[in-house]
Amino acid sequence: MAAPSGASGPAAATPGQPQARHGVRIFLIWLVASAICDPLIWFVAGPHMPPGAMSSSAVSQRFDITVLAVMSAPVVLGVFIYFGYALVVWRQRDGDQEDGPPIHGNARVCATWVAVSFALVLGVFAFGMVQLVVPAGAGAGEGPAPIWKPGGGAPLQVQVIAQQWIFTYRYPQYGGMETPQLVLPQGQNVQFNVTSLDVVHSFWAYQLGVKSDANPGVNNIAYTRPERLGRFHVECAELCGMLHGAMTGNGYVVTAARFQSWAASSQARLAPVTKTLPPYAATYDPTVIPQLGKALTSLGINGAGGGFYGPQVPAQP
């Protein structure tokens, strides 16, 4: 208990040399470690940070993640170094049964901690806001009424239709053709209009740094501008049923000229199919698709009664 504590160690009431020595040591170790770690993160890891440099959103996200890593590394190092120092220096020696100094708190330390963490948080917030607004929404889905749009001319419209368990893409500027291939031109703003026909999916174009949830009856808009040629990976990022894990694919960024020729030839090739599709719209209600509607009505399935969600084909949990 408290009895012999009067004789235990240096009096804690008066801050003296021993305490300052510990503080200085910890600070110096932390300074050196951060000075090593942060440049390593920025120069060595930075160029390889995900999601890469394939599009404007990807570049800004890579910068964003690298900056966050550079800011958090000293915080993590600070706590670990302090803990490590404490465990080495301030261990209870064998046979020592006495208590430590009765330090209940230190108003200055606490106030400094609160102020510094507040400043850091506001700084991270301001940085995040800039990184969100400037790259036109940072590739994230903004809903049907986006407020951060890219400048520089009308973007290419690509509608992403998600259904269990495949993504298809409609290009309204090319006759509303629907294709399972995603091809984008380099250097032009792209507007993804993401919607779903059944359950909630999420369109994640990894190397493009675009993620936008696909909700039934909702048009979720995301922007990006592909900068580099190549192939990117498309995944579904929201659990949508049995084959969610297989709902993946590839997309391609090609030169503007190649894109034009691909679009024209696909439009021509798919013209007979496009005629049978419902007209291009921001969202689709599968229960009222005119061509399908007759079939559904003849089966006795109409809007009310929950008929759209059964029978269970394919059977899934």
Next chain:
Amino acid sequence: MAIGTEPATAQRPGGNEPAGLRRARPWWMRPAVHTALIGAVAGYLFGHWLGNFLASGYQQVKHADINDTPIVLGYVFGTVGWLAGLGVFNDLLRQMAGRPAAGRDRAADGGLARYFRYSLDHKVVGIQYLIGMIVYFLTGGLFALAIRVELLSPAYHVLSPSAYLMVVGEHGTMMMMMMSSVIVGPFGNYFVPLMIGAKRVAFPRVEALSFWLTPAAFIILLSGVLFGGFPTGWTGYATLSVQAGLGMDSYAVAFGLMGLSIILAGCNIIVTVISYRAPGMRWSRLPVFVWSMVATSFLMVVAAPVLVGGMYMILTDRTAQTAFFTGTLGGSSYLYENLFWFFGHPDVYILALPGFGIVAEIIPVFCRKPLFGYRVAAACMIGVTLLSFLVWQHHLFDSGINPDMRPLFMLTTELISIPTGFIYLVAMGTFWQAKIRLTVPMLFALGMYINFLIGGISGIFLSDIPADTTEHGSFFVMAHFHYTIMGGLIFAFMGGIYYWLPKMTGIKLNETLGKIHFYTMFVFFNSTFLPLFAIGLMGQPRRVFEYQRQLQTLNDWVSVSAFLLAGSILIFVINFVWSTVIARHPEARDPWRSRGLEWQVPSPPPAENFARIPQVLSAPYEYGVPGAPPVADLDPGCRAGRAAPGRLMRQGHKRFLGAPDEERR
């Protein structure tokens, strides 16, 4: 002082109703788990029949050829039967009939049998919860191992896609659902009265009910496996949850029951702490663990009703043909997302705050110093509680919510890191010039701090909307919450077990096995979950059974580590069973030399906790303070010659009892 020193009624565990003279019936005639099972089966059969009777004619049922209503009503009535079989309603029905309630446990209830009954002693409920939570944790862990086996290969090889999804959903739901009470249940219920100097909790029947709902929820959730499971994961997103097969009903009912359980547990703790504190137990002397229990309880009471509402809406969408979540019929899938996450985010603080409380309770004892910044620690709990209701849309950044809502939630999410960071200020201040003893509880507390730091910093990455575009829905999120929940909460839970089991049972856990457990668990936990950050950033989404080929090496490393982690938890189970059942080495009353009030009573505590309500004299963290009074006077009013117990003495206490190193007699 908030309350007088003479309580208006005598405080006895289980209530003051006259027990009367009752002949003890044989064990198999008294309500316990066996009668509960009979009640559950009878209730299920009745509910199933009722569901068929009500809903067979529905259009939805006829088209889909599946009827959810009998399953749902079967579960609901089965739970009612389970509770009735336990005797939960007996006192209520007696009082409605105008007869006195039977109330308290009889002294004849000794030994193991009372742990299988509806016991009104908070200590029995605490131990019931402890065993229950360990069982639920191990069950969820087995499902996790199945997930990792499947993820050894980039294509599906062991489990079919639907079986894999079933396993994923069962693992996540088992953990999130059952672990909401992992500390409040065992340690909150057991120690809050002891720590505040009370002989009982405010609502013992409510507390026991909150426990007995958990096995019902556990069995209902597991029974989903019989239906092929549910395809939505633990989040249960509409519209998939409306579309799903019968297993979805087990999820919704089980989660609803757990929601009910945590509301009840929270109510009980709040009222107990407000009303049952011993004289002298001011709010400024309350142990930090009790602060965390109160804060967690507020979260439970305010957030869980929203969950129950959401689950109820899923069930009516699936049975009664409502359209809350179906866009084409006037509802919205966003309604579910917002209802769920309005609960879901406070839920993760329900999981995190008790962990903070335990480690803040443990470190002063093993640093032999007062807790640094007690007010800061309390502010942490309060700040996190208040802010946690303002951040839920950070789960929905990419979902198409109104874009101008997102900066607000980015700000609030980043702001909540400030009170969360206070626990590090408190820890670092407590370590300053301390005398650190690396006992097993202290090791787990350190492990919690280290893991939670990594988890918390990754939370900053997730709160930043541009970075979240890549990280949302990927394994980065998985790594983040496993670090905070398993690395934080479960390490704190283990620390709490090693710290408090000597108090609860009077038996010590083997220290060598404990240290092996800690070091293996810490190493393998980090080797399992640290690579997941990289895997997520490299583009693997959550809940998938296939992934890109180049990620196989990392996934295999994680899977092997996961099995080694399971091995370390097996060491814990072996230690636990060996020490409590086989070796049973008795432990001193206060092996850690702690000043906590709960350590001043014998181990295990007597039925009434304290012979007299103690007079609390100081905070429990006054280590190293010269001339500090002991934490409480356990025999107030009896040493200066006054006859009446509990009277406040005017001339001060000359002889102190209850000092930590004295055997209390």
